[in-house]
Amino acid sequence: MKIPHGPPVIHHEGMIGEDSGMQREPKQNTSMLSMSGIPIAGLYTANDLKDWDPERNLGHPGDFPYTRGIYPTMYRSRLWTMRQFAGFGTAQDTNARFKYLLDQGQTGLSVAFDMPTLMGLDSDDPQARGEVGYCGVAISSLEDMEHLFEGIPLDKISVSMTINGPAAVIFAMYLVVAERQGIPLHRLNGTLQNDILKEYIAQKEWLFPPGPHMRLITDTIAYCSAHLPKWHPISISGYHIREAGSTAVQELAFTLYDGLTYVEAAVQAGLPVDTFAPQLSFFFNSHNDFFEEIAKFRAARRIWAEEMKARYHPENPRSLQLRCHAQTAGCSLMAQQPMNNVVRTTLQALSAVLGGTQSLHTNSMDETLSLPTEEAVTLALRTQQIIAHESGVTDTVDPLAGSYFIEHLTNRMEEGAHDYFRKLDAMGGMLNAIERGFPQREILEASQRYQGEIDRKERIIVGVNEYTEPDQRPIPTLRIGQEVEEDQRERLRSLRTRRDPRKVNEALQAIQWFAQSDQNLLPYLMQAVKAHATLGEMCVALKGVFGTYREPVVL
Amino acid sequence: MTTTTTPMRVLIGKVGLDGHDRGVKLVARALRDAGVEVIYTGLHQTPEQVVNTAIQEDVQAIGLSMHSGAHTYLVPRVLELLKEQNADDIVVFGGGIIPTEDAHQLQEIGVRALFSPGTSMSRIVEFVKGLPR
Numbered sequence: 286m287k288i289p290h291g292p293p294v295i296h297h298e299g300m301i302g303e304d305s306g307m308q309r310e311p312k313q314n315t316s317m318l319s320m321s322g323i324p325i326a327g328l329y330t331a332n333d334l335k336d337w338d339p340e341r342n343l344g345h346p347g348d349f350p351y352t353r354g355i356y357p358t359m360y361r362s363r364l365w366t367m368r369q370f371a372g373f374g375t376a377q378d379t380n381a382r383f384k385y386l387l388d389q390g391q392t393g394l395s396v397a398f399d400m401p402t403l404m405g406l407d408s409d410d411p412q413a414r415g416e417v418g419y420c421g422v423a424i425s426s427l428e429d430m431e432h433l434f435e436g437i438p439l440d441k442i443s444v445s446m447t448i449n450g451p452a453a454v455i456f457a458m459y460l461v462v463a464e465r466q467g468i469p470l471h472r473l474n475g476t477l478q479n480d481i482l483k484e485y486i487a488q489k490e491w492l493f494p495p496g497p498h499m500r501l502i503t504d505t506i507a508y509c510s511a512h513l514p515k516w517h518p519i520s521i522s523g524y525h526i527r528e529a530g531s532t533a534v535q536e537l538a539f540t541l542y543d544g545l546t547y548v549e550a551a552v553q554a555g556l557p558v559d560t561f562a563p564q565l566s567f568f569f570n571s572h573n574d575f576f577e578e579i580a581k582f583r584a585a586r587r588i589w590a591e592e593m594k595a596r597y598h599p600e601n602p603r604s605l606q607l608r609c610h611a612q613t614a615g616c617s618l619m620a621q622q623p624m625n626n627v628v629r630t631t632l633q634a635l636s637a638v639l640g641g642t643q644s645l646h647t648n649s650m651d652e653t654l655s656l657p658t659e660e661a662v663t664l665a666l667r668t669q670q671i672i673a674h675e676s677g678v679t680d681t682v683d684p685l686a687g688s689y690f691i692e693h694l695t696n697r698m699e700e701g702a703h704d705y706f707r708k709l710d711a712m713g714g715m716l717n718a719i720e721r722g723f724p725q726r727e728i729l730e731a732s733q734r735y736q737g738e739i740d741r742k743e744r745i746i747v748g749v750n751e752y753t754e755p756d757q758r759p760i761p762t763l764r765i766g767q768e769v770e771e772d773q774r775e776r777l778r779s780l781r782t783r784r785d786p787r788k789v790n791e792a793l794q795a796i797q798w799f800a801q802s803d804q805n806l807l808p809y810l811m812q813a814v815k816a817h818a819t820l821g822e823m824c825v826a827l828k829g830v831f832g833t834y835r836e837p838v839v840l
Numbered sequence: 841m842t843t844t845t846t847p848m849r850v851l852i853g854k855v856g857l858d859g860h861d862r863g864v865k866l867v868a869r870a871l872r873d874a875g876v877e878v879i880y881t882g883l884h885q886t887p888e889q890v891v892n893t894a895i896q897e898d899v900q901a902i903g904l905s906m907h908s909g910a911h912t913y914l915v916p917r918v919l920e921l922l923k924e925q926n927a928d929d930i931v932v933f934g935g936g937i938i939p940t941e942d943a944h945q946l947q948e949i950g951v952r953a954l955f956s957p958g959t960s961m962s963r964i965v966e967f968v969k970g971l972p973r
Contacts, residue, residue: 400857400908412886415913416857489859489883530862616862620956653957655909655939729865736866740960749958762939765909838882840865 320574320735321532323697329689337692342587346682350590352583352695353683354641355606360679364392366644367669368445368610372397372422373656374769376432379422383437385659389666393475393644395445396433397421398455405451405492407821408773418769420656421447425773425819426780430458431465440468444475445520445610445644450492452479453501454823457810476517476566476610479505482543482715483522485836486724487529492824495716497831501806502547503554508807510561517566519547520610526724527570528616530732533581536570537698538705539715539724541588546715548597558597562604571637572614573629579685580694582640585609587695588702611637612646618653622748623760626650631668638672639685645669655762722839729839777819784817792816793826800830849899850968853881853890855918856910863935863957864905870961871968887917895927901952901971904934911938911946919950931971935959 317325326333344350347357356362369386371394372379383394399421401413407425408417417423424430434444439462448455456477463473481498484491491498502519509518523531523540531539544565551561569585571578589607593599613633618626627650634647647665649657657665673679685691712718719725738744745751792813799809813823852868854861861883872878879897881890894902906914915934922928928950935955938946943954953967 400910404857406857412857415910415917416908419909420858420907484859489861490857528860528862530866616957619958621958653937655937729869732862733866733869736961740962746958750960757940759940762941764939767912836883838880840868840880 319533319577319694320572321534321577321698321701322734323534323577323694323701329693331689333689333693334696337696339687342692342696343686349594349602349605351586351606353686355586355608355643357682359641359682360638360673361682364673364679365638365642366393366443367391367666367673368393368395368644368646369662369666370395370397370445370447370612370646371662372399373420373763374418374422374765375772376422376424376429378418378769380433380435380437382659382662383433386662386666387437387442389663390670391666393443393445394437395646396447398446398448399423402455402820403448403450403490405454405820405824407777407819408770409777410821414770417773419765423769423773424455424458425777425821427458427461427814427817428776428780430455430462434462434466438468439463439466440472440474445478446476447478449478449481449484449488450490450498451820451824452477453505453806454810454814454820454827456505457807457814458820460807461811461814470512471514473513474515476520477505478522478568479519480522480543480547480568482546482719483525483540485719486526486539486543487531487728488525489836491834492828493831494834495719497800497827499547499550499716500803503550503556504805504807506547506551506561506564507554507556507805509564510556514564517564517608518561520566520568521547522568524568524570524612526728527572527614529728530616530735531728532731533572533574533577534698534701535705535724535727535731537581537585537588538702538709540567540569541585541592541702542706542709542715544589545592545596548593552597558593558599559601559604562593562597562599563601563606565608566643567607567609569609569611569637569642570614571611571633571640571642573617573633575632575636576691576694577698578633578636579640580691580698582609582611582637582642583683583691583695584698584702586641588699608643610644610646611640611642613637613648615648615652618648618650619746619749620653621757622754623650623653625748626653627664627668630665631672634668635672635676635678638678641683651760651762654760656765658761658763660761720837722837725839780817780819788816789813789818789822792818793822796823796826797830800827845973847875847877848901848968848971848973849877849879849897850901850903851879851881851890851894851897851899852903852905853885853893854883854905855885855887855890855914856906856908857884858906858908858910859883860907860936861905864903866961867903867905867935867964870965874965874969876965876968887914887921890918891921891925891927894922894930895925899930900973901931901933901968903968904932906934906936906938909937911936912942915946915951916949933967935964
């Protein structure tokens with residue numbers, strides 16, 4: 286990727302290290318490029334910020350363009366939400382892990398679903414063989430969802446659900462569980478990931494073609510705008526784009542452009558921007574390159590505020606604010622010397638905090654091998670608590686503002702993103718670009734470049750291509766038993782004999798009927814959930830109307 | 841040596857439901873760049889599809905990528921199908937998120953090699969090029 290040149294960079298390498306010996310030992314990364322390929326100078330000065338105006342480019346925390354954070358006092362008045370992504374086995378297994386995490390001081394929940402659920406398949410579907418309950422919790426029915434949240438007050442705990450393809454169906458299940466707990470919908474607080482564009486770009490979990498998926502997303506945005514003012518109906522995600530191998534600049538550019546695509550779809554569907562934009566949320570990766578990551582978060586807020594203002598002229602300032610969740614980079618974790626992953630995660634978490642995130646997940650050290658053990662998850666949560674309570678970094682808002690380097694890097698991230706915006710505009714928007722394989726190819730090229738740098742030792746990864754050890758000390762890993770699949774099959778078999786098949790059929794027919802209209806599908810999905818139609822049955826009904834999708838393979 | 845040898849043919853595939861295709865694409869590219877003929881299956885393949893493609897394409901090896909924990913079902917199933925079709929001369933290897941214990945078990949039942957996150961591309965290329973023709 287070509288990064289456009291900003292103001293001339295003055296290189297001062299001669300001024301440091303010349304006689305300090307620091308450049309000789311230990312061996313450094315030879316490239317001196319950021320992970321996005323931005324050349325990094327040895328020193329930055331006022332010359333690197335010539336056109337930079339703190340009033341215009343920074344503003345104050347809580348004010349446009351929100352570079353310094355979306356709240357005036359940030360972590361001084363309220364820490365970020367510590368939200369560990371969790372889910373495995375049956376709903377009961379995950380319910381127990383949730384309660385454990387809440388007891389350990391976690392402040393929000395985040396549900397990981399298993400692969401069949403993510404793909405809209407019931408646990409007893411032939412395609413689900415071998416995958417039930419493995420990389421998340423298996424949820425096929427309302428009963429499963431009720432077990433998942435048993436004893437957890439949904440009006441007090443905010444819940445994030447990482448689900449995309451069948452997001453509307455899973456959300457309908459959640460809403461019915463809340464109703465059955467006696468909680469009015471307007472008191473629910475949480476997030477539905479519900480971001481299909483990054484699925485086509487990176488994570489590859491879709492059910493339908495892009496058009497119908499965009500309609501379902503617009504339906505959930507409209508439903509939340511009308512009934513759940515505290516809910517985030519979408520979490521526009523760069524995390525997976527980064528995990529697929531993108532640079533920080535690509536993550537920033539594609540994610541924000543996806544965001545603008547969703548806003549445009551909702552506006553086209555007739556929703557005034559201020560009725561839904563304050564509920565949008567974002568999700569970013571926090572990777573190894575410490576300063577570049579901080580710059581990315583700051584640039585994201587500024588770009589979003591300026592783009593939203595220029596394109597949609599909202600009256601509510603909250604429509605301009607980019608709220609986000611962050612997760613440390615799973616793809617940065619290494620199987621070799623796994624304890625090193627704790628240190629990587631700590632640095633990545635610190636950069637997300639210095640970047641001003643609203644919530645954070647820290648990965649566990651054992652995740653290159655399996656789902657995390659309770660011990661590993663606890664250590665990951667403690668990492669956040671130590672940053673929050675011991676390091677002192679929460680006492681001051683946006684403490685790195687005004688640093689020549691950070692502000693320069695923030696500008697460069699912004700320029701890199703705008704460069705991509707222009708290319709995507711020229712292609713006629715993100716859906717066309719995806720169909721042409723453009724973001725997919727850019728990410729693949731970046732991922733190959735990065736891997737090449739590691740293979741050639743231009744980039745040192747400790748314990749992997751330098752400081753290696755011949756013998757691996759094994760660490761304990763979490764085991765998921767095969768019995769989860771058996772349990773789930775049995776449960777579904779029993780459910781199918783207990784429910785009223787006539788009601789199920791009527792509800793599924795209603796879904797198909799209204800899928801062909803432009804009515805909001807959420808109420809009909811909730812109706813089917815109440816009739817105990819399963820996830821798979823509802824998704825099959827929708828596929829009957831919407832069709833399926835095969836990706837253009839980019840290699 | 842002046843005689844031209846036919847290039848090695850390898851099927852690289854994603855079995856199961858997970859869509860994590862960063863690693864598999866890098867491996868496919870690295871092998872292709874090293875002169876190996878690569879057949880990439882795309883996502884969401886069943887063991888049956890993988891084995892049928894491997895036989896039709898007459899490959900010497902199958903490389904499987906798995907990140908969802910389903911390897912304990914999917915890999916033995918691929919080996920079983922190869923045996924049923926008298927094609928167990930095709931070498932099976934793989935990579936992804938695989939606990940050490942499982943990796944040992946899979947190697948015991950016939951998987952030639954499993955590569956964990958952090959493996960260099962050159963090591964995988966070396967392995968494939970070193971396979972018997």
